[in-house]
Amino acid sequence: MHKTELVDAVASAANLxxxxxxxxxxxxxxxxxxxxxxxxxxxxxxxxxxxxxxxAERSGRNPVTGAVITIAASTGVGFKPGKALKDALNN
Known part of the structure; x- marks a missing residue:
């Protein structure tokens, strides 16, 4: 589902x-x-x-040259599904 499809679904469900x-x-x-x-x-x-x-910062390899490179530290987003979502997916 894309954002436009989500907008359409919300508009329909909420009568907006x-x-x-x-x-x-x-x-x-x-x-x-x-x-x-x-x-x-x-x-x-x-x-x-x-x-x-x-x-954390870590080392990796350039796949083309094989040279060792340093991959900078970064922040990512984690998602942990709730029980209702898990149940909906497994039924």
Whole structure:
């Protein structure tokens, strides 16, 4: 599902115009992004939780030349599905 399909589904389910649904979906995604950028976890009960995960600096190899390179430390996003989501996928 793409964002436009999600907007259409929200508009249909909530009886909103596509513009209102687009604004709602965009606002939700922006707030999740803002919370994660502040290193705050986002818990959506029944759906799952998003959290920041630190990746340490490590060495790797350039696949073309075989030279050893250093891969910089970074922060990624982790997602842990909630029980309701797991149950929905396994039924």
């Amino acid at each position: 115009s596509k513009e209102e649904a687009h604004e709602a979906v965009t606002t939700i995604l922006d707030e999740i992004t803002n919370a994660l950028s502040r290193n705050e976890p986002v818990n959506l009960v029944g759906f799952g939780s998003f959290s920041c995960r630190a990746r």
